[in-house]
Amino acid sequence: MPNPSRAALIDRLPKAELHLHIEGSLEPELLFALAERNGVAIPFASVEEVRAAYSFFNLQDFLDIYYQGMSVLLHEQDFYDLTWAYLLRADADNVRHVEIFFDPQGHTERGLAFETVLSGIERALKDGEVQLGISYRLIMCFLRHLSEEEAFATLDQAMPYLDRIHGVGLDSSEVGHPPAKFSRVFARARDLGLHVTAHAGEEGPPEYVHQALDLLEVERIDHGNRALEDAALVSRIADEGLTLTVCPLSNLRLCVIKDIADSPVRRMLDLGLKATINSDDPAYFGGYINANFHAVAEALDLTEAEIVKLAENSFTGSFLPLTDQARHLNEIAEAVHG
Ligand code: ADE
Numbered sequence: 176m177p178n179p180s181r182a183a184l185i186d187r188l189p190k191a192e193l194h195l196h197i198e199g200s201l202e203p204e205l206l207f208a209l210a211e212r213n214g215v216a217i218p219f220a221s222v223e224e225v226r227a228a229y230s231f232f233n234l235q236d237f238l239d240i241y242y243q244g245m246s247v248l249l250h251e252q253d254f255y256d257l258t259w260a261y262l263l264r265a266d267a268d269n270v271r272h273v274e275i276f277f278d279p280q281g282h283t284e285r286g287l288a289f290e291t292v293l294s295g296i297e298r299a300l301k302d303g304e305v306q307l308g309i310s311y312r313l314i315m316c317f318l319r320h321l322s323e324e325e326a327f328a329t330l331d332q333a334m335p336y337l338d339r340i341h342g343v344g345l346d347s348s349e350v351g352h353p354p355a356k357f358s359r360v361f362a363r364a365r366d367l368g369l370h371v372t373a374h375a376g377e378e379g380p381p382e383y384v385h386q387a388l389d390l391l392e393v394e395r396i397d398h399g400n401r402a403l404e405d406a407a408l409v410s411r412i413a414d415e416g417l418t419l420t421v422c423p424l425s426n427l428r429l430c431v432i433k434d435i436a437d438s439p440v441r442r443m444l445d446l447g448l449k450a451t452i453n454s455d456d457p458a459y460f461g462g463y464i465n466a467n468f469h470a471v472a473e474a475l476d477l478t479e480a481e482i483v484k485l486a487e488n489s490f491t492g493s494f495l496p497l498t499d500q501a502r503h504l505n506e507i508a509e510a511v512h513g
């Protein structure tokens with residue numbers, strides 16, 4: 176049964192989104208508009224056809240279409256439009272802080288300049304800060320299906336812009352590409368003062384989560400579903416207070432779970448883990464952050480206290496300074512009582 180007071184609480188709570196691939200927010204309408212504007216041929220005749228193609232059996236199925244979608248992004252303005260469209264949706268869901276992933280290798284491989292990608296995304300983020308009051312951090316991901324050498328080359332390309340990039344992440348095809356493959360790149364990123372996070376345990380085994388912690392020294396874990404299979408790992412994540420960026424609708428659409436009621440959020444909260452709710456690639460998975468909150472709140476019958484905890488975790492798990500986190504926690508308290 177829908178619970179109206181719980182739903183209203185979700186809508187009015189301030190939130191941070193910590194797991195969002197900006198390229199995964201490319202809605203079919205914008206895909207079409209950019210294809211036309213840039214003269215790029217796409218294998219779809221209508222928005223409806225595009226949406227119908229968004230049916231996936233696993234992560235790789237999705238990634239094939241996700242990388243294909245990027246082909247319409249050519250100019251700085253395209254990255255601006257993409258990011259601005261996401262920020263407007265995030266604002267409507269009362270997101271007050273975003274930590275956005277981008278995949279430079281998905282673009283530089285196609286001949287675009289690193290700066291074109293960075294500048295377009297960043298210009299929109301700066302406008303979002305001023306016009307919408309949404310603060311941001313930018314996280315550059317390495318594509319794990321590519322080599323260590325290519326990841327190092329990407330980090331080299333980023334060197335002139337390190338004052339504009341806050342962290343590095345690791346994404347793309349997980350199984351067969353363990354975190355260990357990127358130990359040395361992450362060590363270099365940490366030496367450069369960058370924050371570090373990585374996708375682990377989405378499809379890959381608990382061992383990959385161990386590696387992300389031990390070898391990459393990540394500050395948080397993106398997804399982390401399969402960490403729950405390993406009791407010692409669960410204790411470690413709880414003891415270290417590590418944040419998990421869970422993506423419920425993504426898990427459902429990528430067949431990581433069979434039913435939204437199987438979302439790991441319930442077990443993570445019960446085990447004292449610091450779970451957060453995120454949308455991952457909302458244009459492909461059928462919902463932005465509030466849709467993800469609503470789906471799990473209904474399916475898992477989350478209490479209002481649990482929903483508030485998830486919103487609090489999103490700020491305390493962010494890379495914001497403690498003073499900013501405290502300000503957002505106060506705003507959450509006001510939203511609860513108001
Ligand atoms: N790239 C975009 N979304 C992803 C996901 N959910 N897992 C791995 N790589 C991704």
Ligand code: ZN
Pocket residue numbers: 194196346374397455
């Ligand atoms: Zn992701």
